[in-house]
Amino acid sequence: DTAVSQTPKYLVTQMGNDKSIKCEQNLGHDTMYWYKQDSKKFLKIMFSYNNKELIINETVPNRFSPKSPDKAHLNLHINSLELGDSAVYFCASSQATSGGAQYFGAGTRLSVL
């Protein structure tokens, strides 16, 4: 069983559309994250939730909205997609906010045309 799973793996869409990426972890972790990896392969934190509560909210356009229905799921919804949103988005989880290793999903490659 995959520990952190994201769907879809690839997402190709037109500018202006709204799309969602789903993430689930079966590790029993309390904390989940969304990262963005740009074309230069630089990884940057976007959001973090601990037990369904938002704890990290980086300077991200408010077109991006995370939603955590329970502590095993953290979905990312993106409104009015723009060309610059094209990137690979990674979901991750860890046991707690301060310690423990983070485990990453395989990524979702988003291409906005």
Next chain:
Amino acid sequence: KQEVTQIPAALSVPEGENLVLNCSFTDSAIYNLQWFRQDPGKGLTSLLLIQSSQREQTSGRLNASLDKSSGRSTLYIAASQPGDSATYLCAVRGSNYKLTFGKGTLLTVNP
């Protein structure tokens, strides 16, 4: 603001060599440091996690060290193999709970 730097940006070695990847960070107030590998088009695989109170961690042919006071970590890979070819990322978790990544070292091990 935490900044993480990895040197070199790319490294190419013949199979069997021992090698060292370097990571430095500007804010020594960290909870832990984690080394990952990323294969092309794939996600990140956690290799080693060093808590701020630890000096090193070992897993198989990998050994990671941490010198928190000087803001440095190294990842030592012994007897490198072509299968070790990947991008190696260093990330530090600071007091603000954020994981800050370096830009990675692209390692190529030639058979």
